[in-house]
Amino acid sequence: MSWFGLVWSNLFRHRVRTGLTLLSVLVAFLLFALLRNVIESFSGGLEVAGVDRLVTSPKYSIIDPLPLAHLNQIAAVDGVAAVTHANWFGGYYQENSNFFPKYPVEPREWFSMYPEYRIAPEQLEAFANTRTGAVVPASLAEEYGWSVGDRIPITADIYPRRDGSRLWEFDLVGTYTGPPGESEPVTFLFQYDYFDEAAQFGSGTVGWFVVRVVDPDAAAEVASRIDAAFENSLNPTRTSTEAEYQRQFASQIGDIGLMMSGILGAVFFTILLLTGNTMAQGLRERIPELAVLKTLGFSDTGVSLLVLAEAVLLFVVGGALGLGLGALATVALAPTLETVTGVFQLSWTTVALGFALAGLLGLAVGAVPALAARRLTIVDALREQ
Amino acid sequence: MTAMVHLDKVCKSYRRGKEVLQVLEDIDLDIEEGDFVALMGPSGSGKSTLLNLIGGIDQPTGGVVEVAGQRLTGLSSSALAAWRSRHIGFVFQFYNLLPVLSAVRNVELPLLLTRLSRRQRRRNALTALEIVDLADRATHKPGELSGGQQQRVAIARALVADPSLLVCDEPTGDLDRESADEILGLLGILNRDHGKTIIMVTHDPRAADHARHTLHLDKGKLLVDAAEPAGASA
Numbered sequence: 122m123s124w125f126g127l128v129w130s131n132l133f134r135h136r137v138r139t140g141l142t143l144l145s146v147l148v149a150f151l152l153f154a155l156l157r158n159v160i161e162s163f164s165g166g167l168e169v170a171g172v173d174r175l176v177t178s179p180k181y182s183i184i185d186p187l188p189l190a191h192l193n194q195i196a197a198v199d200g201v202a203a204v205t206h207a208n209w210f211g212g213y214y215q216e217n218s219n220f221f222p223k224y225p226v227e228p229r230e231w232f233s234m235y236p237e238y239r240i241a242p243e244q245l246e247a248f249a250n251t252r253t254g255a256v257v258p259a260s261l262a263e264e265y266g267w268s269v270g271d272r273i274p275i276t277a278d279i280y281p282r283r284d285g286s287r288l289w290e291f292d293l294v295g296t297y298t299g300p301p302g303e304s305e306p307v308t309f310l311f312q313y314d315y316f317d318e319a320a321q322f323g324s325g326t327v328g329w330f331v332v333r334v335v336d337p338d339a340a341a342e343v344a345s346r347i348d349a350a351f352e353n354s355l356n357p358t359r360t361s362t363e364a365e366y367q368r369q370f371a372s373q374i375g376d377i378g379l380m381m382s383g384i385l386g387a388v389f390f391t392i393l394l395l396t397g398n399t400m401a402q403g404l405r406e407r408i409p410e411l412a413v414l415k416t417l418g419f420s421d422t423g424v425s426l427l428v429l430a431e432a433v434l435l436f437v438v439g440g441a442l443g444l445g446l447g448a449l450a451t452v453a454l455a456p457t458l459e460t461v462t463g464v465f466q467l468s469w470t471t472v473a474l475g476f477a478l479a480g481l482l483g484l485a486v487g488a489v490p491a492l493a494a495r496r497l498t499i500v501d502a503l504r505e506q
Numbered sequence: 507m508t509a510m511v512h513l514d515k516v517c518k519s520y521r522r523g524k525e526v527l528q529v530l531e532d533i534d535l536d537i538e539e540g541d542f543v544a545l546m547g548p549s550g551s552g553k554s555t556l557l558n559l560i561g562g563i564d565q566p567t568g569g570v571v572e573v574a575g576q577r578l579t580g581l582s583s584s585a586l587a588a589w590r591s592r593h594i595g596f597v598f599q600f601y602n603l604l605p606v607l608s609a610v611r612n613v614e615l616p617l618l619l620t621r622l623s624r625r626q627r628r629r630n631a632l633t634a635l636e637i638v639d640l641a642d643r644a645t646h647k648p649g650e651l652s653g654g655q656q657q658r659v660a661i662a663r664a665l666v667a668d669p670s671l672l673v674c675d676e677p678t679g680d681l682d683r684e685s686a687d688e689i690l691g692l693l694g695i696l697n698r699d700h701g702k703t704i705i706m707v708t709h710d711p712r713a714a715d716h717a718r719h720t721l722h723l724d725k726g727k728l729l730v731d732a733a734e735p736a737g738a739s740a
Contacts, residue, residue, distance in 0.1 A: 122607070122611045122615075122624075123618075123624060124618060126611075127607075127615075127618065130604075130606040130607055130611075131604075131606060134606040409602065413596075413602040413604075414615070415563075415587065416561075416563055416590065416596050417590070417591065417619075417663075418587050418588065418589075418590045418591020418592070418619050419591075419619065420583070420584045420587045420588070421583055421584065421587070422584070423587075423619075499558075499564070500558055500563060500564050503598075
């Protein structure tokens with residue numbers, strides 16, 4: 122028998138109690154893994170954003186559109202190499218739950234702006250030449266079983282058509298993919314001209330501009346020049362890096378990180394109380410046994426470390442199981458969630474953070490019982506038998 | 507023969523509220539190495555307290571306790587723990603085995619504090635179980651053993667680190683007559699054949715008959731038993 126064997130045996134003396142406690146820790150860490158995936162999906166996109174691209178958006182709110190006329194003025198700003206634009210279209214395919222981003226764009230300009238997205242030249246040509254044409258990420262086409270030539274109906278929730286109908290129909294003319302080794306793109310792209318003509322409102326406006334700068338090192342100066350050009354106009358702008366823009370976009374939905382952290386904090390606090398209570402109860406039952414260990418020659422520190430190790434082991438085992446289950450759940454959920462979040466994967470950072478958290482929680486839960494075990498006097502404890 | 511236990515004017519008192527309870531009073535005692543001493547007396551006479559002081563799990567409020575050549579008075583808690591692990595084997599009335607561990611693992615417990623390898627620890631634990639004739643129950647948990655068998659496992663645990671002194675607090679107090687006789691016979695063998703010094707607290711005169719000497723305590727004072735031959739000297 123080893124010290125570890127002693128700790129392990131003590132941990133499982135009440136199999137049902139330990140099993141239930143382990144289950145609660147497992148569920149907490151499963152939740153931790155999944156929520157961390159969501160948090161990282163928002164910041165993950167930020168890290169892959171191009172450093173030579175800026176986004177010019179409305180200064181005050183993403184709901185305010187910008188006039189398309191800004192495009193030429195932006196293109197004329199010193200240091201700007203290219204400009205294109207996009208809109209947030211909203212809408213859904215068949216059911217509300219079938220959500221993925223949809224942008225009306227200028228086909229050639231868009232793929233020129235994002236060379237990392239790969240599309241067959243003939244499909245890009247078809248996209249540019251088909252008024253109702255659309256291209257989608259290959260993964261999205263696979264998910265919904267679409268093929269080139271299919272007509273895809275999208276129900277609009279923001280932009281009805283001029284005839285009052287909310288049904289927009291697009292002809293799928295191609296698919297595109299992201300750079301190898303990186304997360305798949307998720308956006309359904311269709312012709313801006315078609316949107317501009319057919320939408321009931323919003324004609325001549327765009328949601329944001331994407332700007333390529335000549336010199337990435339001078340991006341900050343270019344951004345200032347663009348915003349200065351519209352400072353006194355009816356539609357002032359705010360230009361930032363793609364990363365910053367995505368962060369701002371996410372923050373308008375809500376502080377995702379704060380919300381997720383709040384949920385996790387509540388979960389772990391509850392686990393802390395429940396497990397702490399269980400450990401304290403377990404200690405009370407074992408006072409004579411701990412006194413016997415001391416009688417045999419185990420030091421006060423040795424006995425308290427045994428108790429502490431049980432708590433840490435409980436959390437590490439529960440955490441490992443929870444993270445393992447989280448990894449499996451991530452694989453299972455990724456195809457569905459990646460259409461919304463872009464990236465949905467369990468990172469090594471999350472795993473390392475999970476184990477560190479498990480260790481810390483174990484120490485926190487075990488600290489009080491360990492201290493009590495340390496203070497236990499043999500004579501008093503044996504007298505309680 | 508040299509003294510295994512030397513007590514000089516040992517006192518022990520407890521404070522209960524404002525009242526001071528004198529449990530032991532000016533105890534002078536010498537127990538020689540290899541002796542088997544029964545400690546008797548009515549309830550509350552201080553037998554277990556005296557045993558605790560000799561076993562190094564409690565400290566006197568006055569006087570000197572010296573066991574196996576070590577002055578225990580004033581030793582720190584950790585020093586006492588280390589000393590106990592090397593020199594003292596404890597046998598309790600209620601066995602006090604860890605219910606989650608098998609017999610052999612219970613016996614192995616004190617060896618976790620040594621530098622022995624895992625294999626050597628296991629081997630020594632099995633040898634100790636053989637001495638108490640329970641090798642065939644090595645993998646049984648305490649709940650699967652009778653009271654007598656559990657006490658034999660407890661004795662094996664007390665023996666396994668080869669201590670010089672066994673302190674037994676009512677080792678037959680929870681056993682039927684037959685099991686009690688087995689345990690007392692075993693203690694006799696350990697004393698005679700293995701040279702262990704044994705101090706046993708008991709209420710049972712028949713148990714005390716197995717000892718070489720009997721000491722009587724009453725109201726915290728040691729009484730000289732004139733009928734006893736010389737050996738333990740009070």
